[in-house]
Amino acid sequence: MGAGIPHIIPDAHNGLPRFCMARNKIALIGAGNIGGTLAHLIGLKELGDVALFDVFGGVAAGKALDLMQSGPVDGFDSAMAGGSDYAAIAGSDVVIVTAGFPRQPGMSRDDLVAKNAGVIAQVAEGIKAHCPDAFVIVITNPLDAMVWVMQLKSGLPHNKVVGMAGVLDSARFRLFLAHEFGVSVEDVTAFVLGGHGDTMVPLTRYSTVAGIPVPDLIKMGWTTQEKIDAIVKRTANGGGEIVKLLEKGSAFYAPAASAIAMAESYLKDKKRVLPCAAYLSGQYGIDGLYIGVPVVIGAGGVERIVEIELDAAEQAAFDKSCASVRELIEASKKLVG
Ligand SMILES: NC(=O)C1=CN([C@@H]2O[C@H](COP(=O)(O)OP(=O)(O)OC[C@H]3O[C@@H](n4cnc5c(N)ncnc54)[C@H](O)[C@@H]3O)[C@@H](O)[C@H]2O)C=CC1
Numbered sequence: 001m002g003a004g005i006p007h008i009i010p011d012a013h014n015g016l017p018r019f020c021m022a023r024n025k026i027a028l029i030g031a032g033n034i035g036g037t038l039a040h041l042i043g044l045k046e047l048g049d050v051a052l053f054d055v056f057g058g059v060a061a062g063k064a065l066d067l068m069q070s071g072p073v074d075g076f077d078s079a080m081a082g083g084s085d086y087a088a089i090a091g092s093d094v095v096i097v098t099a100g101f102p103r104q105p106g107m108s109r110d111d112l113v114a115k116n117a118g119v120i121a122q123v124a125e126g127i128k129a130h131c132p133d134a135f136v137i138v139i140t141n142p143l144d145a146m147v148w149v150m151q152l153k154s155g156l157p158h159n160k161v162v163g164m165a166g167v168l169d170s171a172r173f174r175l176f177l178a179h180e181f182g183v184s185v186e187d188v189t190a191f192v193l194g195g196h197g198d199t200m201v202p203l204t205r206y207s208t209v210a211g212i213p214v215p216d217l218i219k220m221g222w223t224t225q226e227k228i229d230a231i232v233k234r235t236a237n238g239g240g241e242i243v244k245l246l247e248k249g250s251a252f253y254a255p256a257a258s259a260i261a262m263a264e265s266y267l268k269d270k271k272r273v274l275p276c277a278a279y280l281s282g283q284y285g286i287d288g289l290y291i292g293v294p295v296v297i298g299a300g301g302v303e304r305i306v307e308i309e310l311d312a313a314e315q316a317a318f319d320k321s322c323a324s325v326r327e328l329i330e331a332s333k334k335l336v337g
């Protein structure tokens with residue numbers, strides 16, 4: 001969408017279109033590796049104006065100015081401003097949260113709970129005070145527990161607070177499958193369920209090449225079960241593989257692209273079906289937990305939780321993943337109350 005060009009967005013409250021002259025506003029809490037990449041993608045995709053917030057306000061302001069100066073070259077007009085005053089995020093349509101600490105080699109994502117739970121609780125207060133109507137996408141790890149803390153502390157409705165992980169995990173699964181089959185990533189679909197950790201559940205049965213499920217491709221001789229098992233394992237370790245290579249920090253290009261897909265679906269009411277950490281209230285037999293499941297994202301936020309049928313082995317793996325997220329939520333409760 002360009003500056004001053006009228007566009008139609010559906011009204012989340014009554015479902016009717018309304019005309020709007022203003023650009024969308026997207027707040028990015030955390031101006032580190034992912035935050036900066038998010039701002040760049042928002043500019044390149046002309047998704048809206050950006051308010052970058054960081055405890056290091058100068059870093060946020062510097063990145064905002066640098067990125068805005070790429071606008072004349074790349075042809076975008078997004079306004080970008082950075083700082084450390086929460087007042088600047090007022091009126092944001094979407095907030096994407098990466099504030100906190102990434103893991104270092106040798107750490108698990110779960111090791112980050114002690115440091116990041118308090119950060120998320122603080123960020124939640126800022127969002128609650130300044131943009132309580134926003135759609136909030138949490139990225140900070142350990143993901144599923146941090147989304148839970150965000151909803152608890154912000155008090156925003158469950159359908160407006162969601163976590164990014166499944167889009168990233170599924171993208172990794174899709175890439176590895178595309179390489180194995182020698183086909184375009186565009187023709188590969190894949191779903192990863194469960195928590196964003198070692199217990200995630202890549203669903204081979206629901207992963208396809210042009211609609212042909214992976215188990216059928218094995219029968220057709222395109223690959224072997226052993227190779228698929230290795231790809232599933234590599235997917236589950238996808239973040240760790242990059243942490244080890246980078247030696248300092250964790251993945252940021254693919255995580256940013258994944259969160260942008262979610263934000264875009266909300267802002268444009270695309271109603272994409274994406275795996276996200278969403279609040280379950282009975283679906284999949286789980287109550288009171290944020291965990292990765294397929295959802296429909298539109299102008300109403302998380303508009304539907306898609307309950308796919310799981311076989312016994314898949315359900316057992318999902319239950320194990322839920323148990324591990326519950327443990328982290330209990331740890332978070334002790335930290336932030
Ligand atoms: N959900 C997922 O799939 C993924 C999650 N992550 C997680 O995202 C988080 C961010 O990763 P990066 O951007 O690479 O880290 P980074 O270290 O580059 O950036 C984090 C930023 O947060 C800021 N910050 C720290 N405390 C803050 C506070 N209280 N308020 C505002 N800002 C604060 C820091 O100053 C820093 O600029 C990490 O927790 C990482 O583990 C990373 C990749 C994928």
Ligand SMILES: O=C([O-])CC(=O)C(=O)O
Pocket residue numbers: 102103109141168196238239240242243250251255
């Ligand atoms: O592995 C990490 O720490 C970052 C992350 O969540 C990912 O890249 O999937």
